[in-house]
Amino acid sequence: MEKVLGVDIGGTKIRMGIIAADGTILHEEQVPTVIPLYPYLEQHVIRMLIKEPEIASIGIGTHGFVDPKEGKIIYAAETLPGWTGTPVKEWLELATGRRVEVENDANAAALAEAKFGAAKGYGRVVVLTLGTGLGGGIIWDGKLLSGGPHGGAAELGHMILHPNGVQCACGRHGCNEMYVSGTALRRRIKEAGLPYSPPELFEKAKTDSAAREVVEGFTADLAVVISSLQAAFDMDIVIIGGGVSEAADLWMDSLQRQLEPVLLNPLQIEVAQFENDAGILGAALLVLEGE
Numbered sequence: 001m002e003k004v005l006g007v008d009i010g011g012t013k014i015r016m017g018i019i020a021a022d023g024t025i026l027h028e029e030q031v032p033t034v035i036p037l038y039p040y041l042e043q044h045v046i047r048m049l050i051k052e053p054e055i056a057s058i059g060i061g062t063h064g065f066v067d068p069k070e071g072k073i074i075y076a077a078e079t080l081p082g083w084t085g086t087p088v089k090e091w092l093e094l095a096t097g098r099r100v101e102v103e104n105d106a107n108a109a110a111l112a113e114a115k116f117g118a119a120k121g122y123g124r125v126v127v128l129t130l131g132t133g134l135g136g137g138i139i140w141d142g143k144l145l146s147g148g149p150h151g152g153a154a155e156l157g158h159m160i161l162h163p164n165g166v167q168c169a170c171g172r173h174g175c176n177e178m179y180v181s182g183t184a185l186r187r188r189i190k191e192a193g194l195p196y197s198p199p200e201l202f203e204k205a206k207t208d209s210a211a212r213e214v215v216e217g218f219t220a221d222l223a224v225v226i227s228s229l230q231a232a233f234d235m236d237i238v239i240i241g242g243g244v245s246e247a248a249d250l251w252m253d254s255l256q257r258q259l260e261p262v263l264l265n266p267l268q269i270e271v272a273q274f275e276n277d278a279g280i281l282g283a284a285l286l287v288l289e290g291e
């Protein structure tokens with residue numbers, strides 16, 4: 001069976017997996033992210049190829065804005081210094097003699113959910129990952145909607161939800177991720193003067209009205225985000241992942257109630273199936289696709 005290498009590059013660690021065509025992870029390992037990144041990445045990829053010479057191609061999901069056609073990093077300055085401008089596909093194909101494809105990490109993770117995970121079998125899928133920020137991915141008739149002249153397609157975290165709202169890291173005000181993410185939830189809890197962590201908040205909301213109010217504010221904003229995306233994409237299904245999704249059984253009813261008045265059409269909402277493995281599986285799918 002065909003084997004590929006999936007590489008998931010984050011700000012603190014790089015995960016690598018040797019993956020079979022059916023999505024089975026045959027071997028997996030993790031190394032810390034080291035700057036300068038490119039020579040270090042090449043060294044580890046070649047080490048994996050020596051370990052498993054049958055690897056036919058290499059998929060890379062990386063933090064930052066990516067031009068997936070050229071396989072080049074458009075922007076990743078703060079988290080991965082020196083990574084901006086790196087022609088990863090060109091250099092790594094030259095170094096390995098294998099086909100290489102590069103994508104944004106959130107997009108790659110979305111692809112994993114669409115093909116192997118909670119949205120398996122659906123053609124039009126929106127994945128929202130509620131973690132430190134709000135990551136996202138859109139699968140359109142089975143393909144990733146990504147790239148663009150600035151590599152910024154499907155940057156769902158930076159759609160403006162509240163004009164003149166909380167300032168975002170992108171420099172503008174009121175972006176989705178300032179209201180709908182794990183970080184945003186922590187800020188909402190603090191603003192409400194509550195002493196809870198996000199998991200505690202969801203638990204307390206059963207009995208404490210102040211906690212419930214924070215949860216309702218959060219799910220109301222998430223509902224508006226989903227509603228706007230439905231108007232643009234009319235997707236079959238929305239997958240919600242990231243840390244916040246771990247407590248989904250405690251807030252899903254609230255979200256469903258908030259969705260009722262704002263959805264144009266019925267819509268299926270599911271929780272992501274993969275946590276850690278989505279990155280390497282999605283990266284692998286970049287090269288398992290279209291062969």
Ligand SMILES: [Zn+2]
Binds near residue numbers: 168169170171175
């Ligand atoms: Zn923003």
